[in-house]
Amino acid sequence: MSAGHSADEYRERDVVPIRRALISVSDKSGLDRLGKALADAGVEVVSTGSTAKVVAATGAKVTEVSELTGFPESLDGRVKTLHPKVHAGILADLRLEAHERQLRELGIEPFDLVVVNLYPFVQTVASGAQGDDVVEQIDIGGPTLVRAAAKNHANVAIVVDPADYDAVIAALQTGTTLAQRRNLAAKAFAHTAEYDRAVADWFQANLVTHPEVEGWVWPQSVGIAGELAHVLRYGENPHQQAALYRQPLGHGIAQAEQLHGKEMSYNNYVDADAALRAAFDFDRPAVAIIKHANPCGIAVADTIEEAHAKAHACDPLSAYGGVIAANRPITKALAQTVKGIFTEVVVAPAFEPEALEILETKKNIRLLRLPADFTRDETIFKQLSGGLLVSDADNFTGGADSSGWRLVTGEEVDPATRRDLEFAWAAVRSVKSNAILLAHDEASVGVGMGQVNRVDSAHLAVNRAGARARDAVAASDAFFPFADGLEVLLEAGVRAVVQPGGSIRDEEVIAAARKAGVPMYFTGERHFFH
Numbered sequence: 001m002s003a004g005h006s007a008d009e010y011r012e013r014d015v016v017p018i019r020r021a022l023i024s025v026s027d028k029s030g031l032d033r034l035g036k037a038l039a040d041a042g043v044e045v046v047s048t049g050s051t052a053k054v055v056a057a058t059g060a061k062v063t064e065v066s067e068l069t070g071f072p073e074s075l076d077g078r079v080k081t082l083h084p085k086v087h088a089g090i091l092a093d094l095r096l097e098a099h100e101r102q103l104r105e106l107g108i109e110p111f112d113l114v115v116v117n118l119y120p121f122v123q124t125v126a127s128g129a130q131g132d133d134v135v136e137q138i139d140i141g142g143p144t145l146v147r148a149a150a151k152n153h154a155n156v157a158i159v160v161d162p163a164d165y166d167a168v169i170a171a172l173q174t175g176t177t178l179a180q181r182r183n184l185a186a187k188a189f190a191h192t193a194e195y196d197r198a199v200a201d202w203f204q205a206n207l208v209t210h211p212e213v214e215g216w217v218w219p220q221s222v223g224i225a226g227e228l229a230h231v232l233r234y235g236e237n238p239h240q241q242a243a244l245y246r247q248p249l250g251h252g253i254a255q256a257e258q259l260h261g262k263e264m265s266y267n268n269y270v271d272a273d274a275a276l277r278a279a280f281d282f283d284r285p286a287v288a289i290i291k292h293a294n295p296c297g298i299a300v301a302d303t304i305e306e307a308h309a310k311a312h313a314c315d316p317l318s319a320y321g322g323v324i325a326a327n328r329p330i331t332k333a334l335a336q337t338v339k340g341i342f343t344e345v346v347v348a349p350a351f352e353p354e355a356l357e358i359l360e361t362k363k364n365i366r367l368l369r370l371p372a373d374f375t376r377d378e379t380i381f382k383q384l385s386g387g388l389l390v391s392d393a394d395n396f397t398g399g400a401d402s403s404g405w406r407l408v409t410g411e412e413v414d415p416a417t418r419r420d421l422e423f424a425w426a427a428v429r430s431v432k433s434n435a436i437l438l439a440h441d442e443a444s445v446g447v448g449m450g451q452v453n454r455v456d457s458a459h460l461a462v463n464r465a466g467a468r469a470r471d472a473v474a475a476s477d478a479f480f481p482f483a484d485g486l487e488v489l490l491e492a493g494v495r496a497v498v499q500p501g502g503s504i505r506d507e508e509v510i511a512a513a514r515k516a517g518v519p520m521y522f523t524g525e526r527h528f529f530h
């Protein structure tokens, strides 16, 4: 055993009656109910400033912490509960006779219940506060109470979530069990860890400056805080377990509200996220249809219905069982069309009431409404065995900007062709590498994805497009290392090409386009996506 005590010195303690509680909470929700129950059960309460006032109003017997410590709450509340008379009362391990004796000698009463929630640091940062206003919201005394009580869960129940007040109220009659206290302690340590993660992230993002380093300074450590949202039926495959965790301040697919349909699966979430990547690249109404994280159709148009019709027409066979993302509300007319197509998920910023009614007649289709403040993450975390890769996200907003493109062969294209090229360049970004996308009238007509050489991707795109390859425009997510991939597209009759350029054989590739009389633009920017 630890701390120099032998195993036989530890007396068994399973059920602990609740006689004395320490309460210090920022979020006072549910406190009146808890206070009243404690009063009825005759529990003695010690409490800090404004918490004490709420608890006293319920009729509970409350001692102000300053009265207990003989030390005033001071320094704008920076010092309230940080006192041995508080912490000895929380940390005494009453399984040990020696601790019990010391408490008696010191004249300190033990606590059986500690109820704490912390200063709203995350909410303060989210409000746009800066500097000292944020620093002042770093709770010091609170986490100290939480960690002390959680460590001593053999004797103390620690409650950090008002959702657990009912269980505490029930335990006023029976006492808390060791299993209960251990579960509460696990929750408490997770809570303080998440809190410190948020504090560390804020410091690293805001206060790290280095006189000798220009620009971004990488944080010394990173982590993703997530709160359990749903246990999923299974993972990527039925033999894998999985759950969804939400970042406390996230605004993405994890925060979307499911309005209808079967439970979302792991793969539904992955595909819905990929669909958003594709549909939210554009300002104009856009629809992306995704299967296995790859688009089988992307289009923009003047209306969302038209965008869907064009996206669906790209590859109706593959769109069967797909995930549809729209960057505009789902209208009644679009709902009527989608109703006739077997679709796993529809994700959109909103659904018109009639659209919802129509789609709700399909039992299984999952309807997800994005959070009002939906934003795509700016930083990407990718798990590796034993580590994480962290990078900027490769997001477009408002479509592609072709002002910096360089025409490397042929005549400047007409405005309609330029629009198609811009569309294709934005759309190919959502296709897994090696990616070739053929487009016509701002809609994909053939997509070649995920091949280990660019020639195969070109063949795939051309095969999927069929006769539509003739007069389509083509985009390639990275340069053509040889002319062969481009030649597949030229033979199929594409009318213009956009690609990053930058191969050591660019001249060979340009010569092939020149020979075919097809204009080609270099963007100077690559869009690998894995």
Ligand SMILES: NC(=O)c1ncn([C@@H]2O[C@H](COP(=O)(O)O)[C@@H](O)[C@H]2O)c1NC=O
Pocket: 024, 025, 026, 027, 047, 048, 049, 050, 051, 052, 077, 078, 079, 080, 081, 082, 116, 117, 118, 119, 138, 139, 140, 141, 142, 143
């Ligand atoms: N300084 C301390 O000793 C201290 N002890 C508890 N707190 C926090 O004070 C808050 C409650 O204060 P009040 O009861 O005055 O609203 C809680 O969020 C609690 O986590 C403290 N405040 C910050 O560090």
